Structures are given as structure tokens and as C-alpha cells.
Amino acid sequence: MSKEKMNAAEIVELLSQQVAVSKKLSDDFLKALLATIEEALVSQDSVKINGLGTFKLQWNEPRKSVDVNTGAEIVIDGYHKVVFTPDAELKELANEPYAHLQPVLLDDGEEATEKASEETADADQMPLKFFNEQASEIKDILSEINALNDKQEDKTQDAAIEVTATQSSEPATPEVPLEIETPLEMIVSEEAEEKPEEKPDAKSEVVEKEIVESSEVEVIETPEEVAAVIVGKEADPVVEESSAMAPEVSVEEPQVKVKETQKAESRKRRVQEVDEFHPESLGKSSVTRAPGRKLDFLFVGIMLGGLLVYILIDFDVFSSVKKHIDSNRFRNEIVQVPESQFVIPEEIPADTLLTDTTVLQQDTVAQEVVAKPAEPVDELQVLFDQPRVYKEFIATEKVIQGSRLTRISERHYGVKEFWVYIFEANRDLLNSPDDIAVGMQLKIPKLNPKLADADNPRCMEYALKLHDEYVKRR
Amino acid sequence: MKHKGLVAAVASKLNQPESEVDRMLEATVEILKSQMVAGNMVSFQGFGSFEFKRKEERLSVHPATQVRTLIPPKQVVNFRQSTTLKMKLKDILRHE
Numbered sequence: 001m002s003k004e005k006m007n008a009a010e011i012v013e014l015l016s017q018q019v020a021v022s023k024k025l026s027d028d029f030l031k032a033l034l035a036t037i038e039e040a041l042v043s044q045d046s047v048k049i050n051g052l053g054t055f056k057l058q059w060n061e062p063r064k065s066v067d068v069n070t071g072a073e074i075v076i077d078g079y080h081k082v083v084f085t086p087d088a089e090l091k092e093l094a095n096e097p098y099a100h101l102q103p104v105l106l107d108d109g110e111e112a113t114e115k116a117s118e119e120t121a122d123a124d125q126m127p128l129k130f131f132n133e134q135a136s137e138i139k140d141i142l143s144e145i146n147a148l149n150d151k152q153e154d155k156t157q158d159a160a161i162e163v164t165a166t167q168s169s170e171p172a173t174p175e176v177p178l179e180i181e182t183p184l185e186m187i188v189s190e191e192a193e194e195k196p197e198e199k200p201d202a203k204s205e206v207v208e209k210e211i212v213e214s215s216e217v218e219v220i221e222t223p224e225e226v227a228a229v230i231v232g233k234e235a236d237p238v239v240e241e242s243s244a245m246a247p248e249v250s251v252e253e254p255q256v257k258v259k260e261t262q263k264a265e266s267r268k269r270r271v272q273e274v275d276e277f278h279p280e281s282l283g284k285s286s287v288t289r290a291p292g293r294k295l296d297f298l299f300v301g302i303m304l305g306g307l308l309v310y311i312l313i314d315f316d317v318f319s320s321v322k323k324h325i326d327s328n329r330f331r332n333e334i335v336q337v338p339e340s341q342f343v344i345p346e347e348i349p350a351d352t353l354l355t356d357t358t359v360l361q362q363d364t365v366a367q368e369v370v371a372k373p374a375e376p377v378d379e380l381q382v383l384f385d386q387p388r389v390y391k392e393f394i395a396t397e398k399v400i401q402g403s404r405l406t407r408i409s410e411r412h413y414g415v416k417e418f419w420v421y422i423f424e425a426n427r428d429l430l431n432s433p434d435d436i437a438v439g440m441q442l443k444i445p446k447l448n449p450k451l452a453d454a455d456n457p458r459c460m461e462y463a464l465k466l467h468d469e470y471v472k473r474r
Numbered sequence: 475m476k477h478k479g480l481v482a483a484v485a486s487k488l489n490q491p492e493s494e495v496d497r498m499l500e501a502t503v504e505i506l507k508s509q510m511v512a513g514n515m516v517s518f519q520g521f522g523s524f525e526f527k528r529k530e531e532r533l534s535v536h537p538a539t540q541v542r543t544l545i546p547p548k549q550v551v552n553f554r555q556s557t558t559l560k561m562k563l564k565d566i567l568r569h570e
Binding site: 003004005006007008011014015018019021025026028029030032033034035036037040041042044045046047048049050051052053055057079080081082083084086090091093094095096097098101102104105106 | 477483484487488497498499500501503505507509510512514515516517518519520522524526541542543545548549550551553555560562566
């Protein structure tokens with residue numbers, strides 16, 4: 001788009017060509033046109049040209065500004081400005097190249113996709129993070145357990161060796177280990193299950209792996225150590241073992257399941273390793289107990305932890321139950337007290353709640369008590385219900401300009417609400433409260449002090465009720 | 475002042491029939507349009523200039539609903555008053 005500045009002379013030329021008039025005329029025309037528009041604008045008029053648009057004056061308010069050079073505050077005077085509003089026709093023409101474009105609603109689609117991509121990126125990294133965290137945690141725990149085991153191992157080694165003696169004779173019967181294979185698997189799986197419970201987010205796969213790894217590591221580490229120690233003992237004839245067997249078994253029984261699981265594990269190990277190291281099965285069996293015991297400690301530890309949690313929960317449950325019971329007892333006490341009190345005014349329905357003996361005592365009391373408060377209630381109600389006859393009058397009031405029934409009532413009874421009774425007494429004159437007219441002689445009735453008791457809320461209530469009745473009727 | 479009033483005023487100044495002035499005015503408007511469509515700027519000395527201006531596309535956010543809308547670019551007619559006209563208008567009594 002080449003921007004070329006067309007001046008009036010060029011336009012005049014074009015115009016004279018197009019309309020086929022002299023240049024002078026078209027020049028004059030253009031000048032006259034512009035002059036006319038100018039004049040109209042100066043006289044604060046708007047000028048509309050069909051097919052082009054409207055010229056208008058716009059007042060720009062004076063405003064404060066800052067001198068760019070000096071930084072001093074200056075006030076820019078208000079001024080008029082010519083504003084040109086193009087016709088719809090011209091507007092469309094101007095926007096023709098972009099007419100096909102429409103505003104596009106940018107709903108959250110873009111943002112959502114962006115976020116989604118970010119999330120997926122995160123999700124890709126997250127599992128790795130989790131795995132790493134979990135792995136390190138598990139390693140820590142295992143190392144702690146190992147440390148514990150190492151301490152205890154020294155103490156238990158002697159005993160362990162004895163146990164191996166008893167158990168080493170068993171592999172002679174091949175059926176037993178086959179049967180007991182399952183428990184170990186169960187234990188392992190249990191551990192695998194219990195581990196993730198400690199860290200809810202943990203992936204069981206990782207845990208299992210870790211356990212397997214750690215156990216393998218232990219297997220690798222310990223056998224040589226223990227084997228070295230044990231080999232010496234293993235040199236002893238099998239006879240010793242068989243003789244040792246009898247007392248050992250009896251000792252085993254009272255001891256905890258720990259040994260049972262030990263057995264099971266050791267047997268499994270043996271089954272695995274017997275194939276490879278048949279002649280050395282004795283030594284191996286004793287050697288393989290080390291990892292098994294470690295697993296046992298793990299298992300026992302978990303069991304103890306579970307027991308602790310169970311006890312804690314138990315304690316919680318018991319305390320809550322106790323609270324519940326206590327609160328129930330307390331409530332019962334509360335409930336019992338008011339019953340005996342409320343029974344008195346409530347008369348007969350309360351009797352059903354009471355035991356026979358108390359009914360006899362309280363029935364009489366209740367009836368006496370009930371009778372008295374009931375009386376004034378009824379009396380008032382009777383007063384309200386019976387048609388009021390006004391025979392005595394304390395005064396007559398002449399209605400003057402500005403008189404109101406409420407004001408008259410206020411003057412005579414002290415309360416404006418009782419105007420209804422004045423109205424009732426003058427029903428012969430007044431058909432509705434609005435009928436009051438200047439010059440009327442209104443009779444002011446003497447009211448029953450019980451009925452018109454300004455201190456009694458019920459009386460006021462009744463008066464207001466009458467008020468509503470009369471006001472609505474008109 | 476409406477179109478007819480303008481035509482009448484110009485006609486009386488030029489001593490020309492209104493029909494002729496109307497024809498010329500129409501032609502002038504057409505020339506103006508065609509020049510602007512061609513991308514030219516038409517300026518009348520002492521009055522002002524007409525021009526098409528392109529407004530770039532922009533992102534508008536509805537302040538209440540926070541709905542973001544992409545407003546496409548558009549072209550508008552721009553009239554710029556000349557300084558002489560502005561000076562003449564200064565003589566007008568202040569608004570209110």
C-alpha cells in the first residue's frame with residue numbers, strides 16, 4: 001500500500017474530469033464546500049454528508065499536564081476538536097480487507113492444553129522421584145534393622161548354631177520342606193504388603209525389589225562370615241546333632257513363632273541350595289539362617305509396630321466408647337431431672353412418663369397447680385370472646401380538623417392501640433374507621449380495666465388483632 | 475446541518491443549481507473514497523486529512539467474565555483536523 005498524499009488540487013483535477021466541469025468550478029466548489037462545513041462547525045453545528053459521514057465538534061476538557069522540558073505542571077486548555085464519524089457505508093468500505101475476520105473467543109482451551117502438557121511432563125518425572133525417595137527410605141530402614149540385627153546376632157549366634165544342629169537333621173525327609181515352603185512365601189508377601197502400608201505412596205514393586213535386593217545382599221555377605229564360624233562346629237559328628245535334637249525341640253516350643261518362621265525359611269533356603277551343594281547342605285543350612293533371622297526381625301518389628309498401632313487404636317476406641325457411655329449416663333441424668341419438674345404443669349400426658357408411685361403423688365399436686373394459672377387465661381379469653389356492650393361513657397369528644405381515633409384513644413386511655421374500642425362504641429356513627437368527620441360527637445366508652453390493660457401483652461395483642469380486622473374491612 | 479442543507483448552502487455560494495452541486499458533492503465523495511481505498515491520504519489544506527488506518531489485532535479480556543477474546547485487525551477511517559481549523563475553533567466560546 002503506497003501512501004500518497006493527495007492535496008486539494010489533485011482532487012479538483014479528478015473532480016473536473018469525473019463530472020466534466022471546468023477546473024475553476026470544481027475548485028470553487030471544493031472551497032465553498034469546505035468553507036461551508038467550517039462555518040457550520042464554528043457555529044457548533046454538525047455536518048452530515050451522505051455516503052461519507054458526519055463532522056462534529058467535540059469539547060475536550062482542560063487537563064493538567066507536565067511540561068516535558070521544564071517538568072513544571074501546566075494546564076492544557078480545553079479545546080474543540082472536529083471529529084469525523086464515517087457512515088456505515090464508508091466504514092464497511094474501509095474495513096473491507098479485514099471484513100472476513102471475526103473476533104475469536106479464547107476460552108481456556110489453550111491454557112488447559114498448556115497446563116496439561118506441563119502436568120504430563122511432571123507426571124513423567126514424578127514416578128522417578130517417588131521411586132528414588134522410596135528407595136532411599138527403604139534403604140534407611142533396612143540399614144537400621146541390619147544394625148539391630150548385627151548387635152543381636154552376636155548374642156544369638158550360639159543359640160542359632162544349636163538350632164541349626166536340630167534342623168539340619170530334618171532335610172533328610174524331603175517331604176517336610178516342600179510342605180513348609182508356602183509359609184515363607186506368605187511371610188515375604190506379608191512383608192511386601194506391610195511395607196507399602198508404612199508409606200502409602202510406595203509402589204509395592206519397588207519395595208519387593210528392595211527387599212529382594214537387600215536379602216540377596218545379606219545372603220551374599222553373611223554366609224562367608226557365619227560359615228567361617230560355623231564350619232568349625234560343623235566338623236562335629238552328626239551324632240551330636242541328633243542327641244541335641246531332643247532337648248532343643250522342647251526349648252523351641254515355648255519360644256515365639258520367630259523360631260518357626262526361622263525354620264520355615266531355613267528349610268526353604270536349603271531346598272534351593274541342596275540341589276547345588278548337596279554335600280555341604282549342613283553348613284549351608286546353618287549359613288542361610290542369617291538372612292532368615294533378619295527377615296524375622298523385620299517381621300517381628302512390623303508385628304510389634306502393628307500391635308502398638310492396634311493398642312493405640314484400641315485405646316482411642318475405648319476412650320471414645322467410654323466417653324459415649326459417660327455422655328449417655330449424663331444425658332440420662334439430665335433427662336430425668338427435668339421430667340419430674342415439667343410433669344407438674346403438663347398434667348396428664350406426663351403421667352405416662354412417670355412410675356406408678358410418683359403419679360399418685362404428683363397427680364394431685366399437678367391438678368392443683370394447673371387449675372390456678374389456667375383461670376386468668378380463660379377469663380381474658382372470655383372477655384375477648386363476648387361481644388362488648390358499651391353502656392358507660394367517660395366523655396364525648398367532638399371531632400375537629402386533624403382528629404384521629406388513635407390520638408383520642410391515646411388521650412383517654414394512654415395507649416393509641418385501644419382506638420378500636422372507641423370505634424366499636426361509635427359504630428352507629430362510623431361504618432368504617434375512615435368515616436370520621438369534623439363535627440362528629442364520639443362517645444368515649446369506659447373500658448373494663450382488665451380488657452384495656454396496657455401492661456398486659458395479651459390485651460395489646462388482642463387490640464392489634466381488632467385493628468387489623470377493622471382496617472382490612474374497609 | 476444535514477446533506478440537503480449543505481448542498482443548498484454551497485449552491486447559494488456558487489450561484490449554481492442544487493442539482494449540479496449535489497452531483498459534484500457525490501462525485502467528490504466518490505473520489506475521496508476511491509483515493510482512500512487506494513491507500514492514499516487525502517488532505518485539504520486548512521481543513522484536515524482523511525486516511526485509512528489499520529488497527530492491529532489485540533487481545534481483550536472481559537473485565538467481569540474474564541473471557542479472553544482475540545479482536546482481529548481492522549481498518550478505520552481517520553480524519554485529522556488541520557492546525558488552522560483547530561485555531562479557528564479556539565475562538566468558539568468555551569463549552570458551558
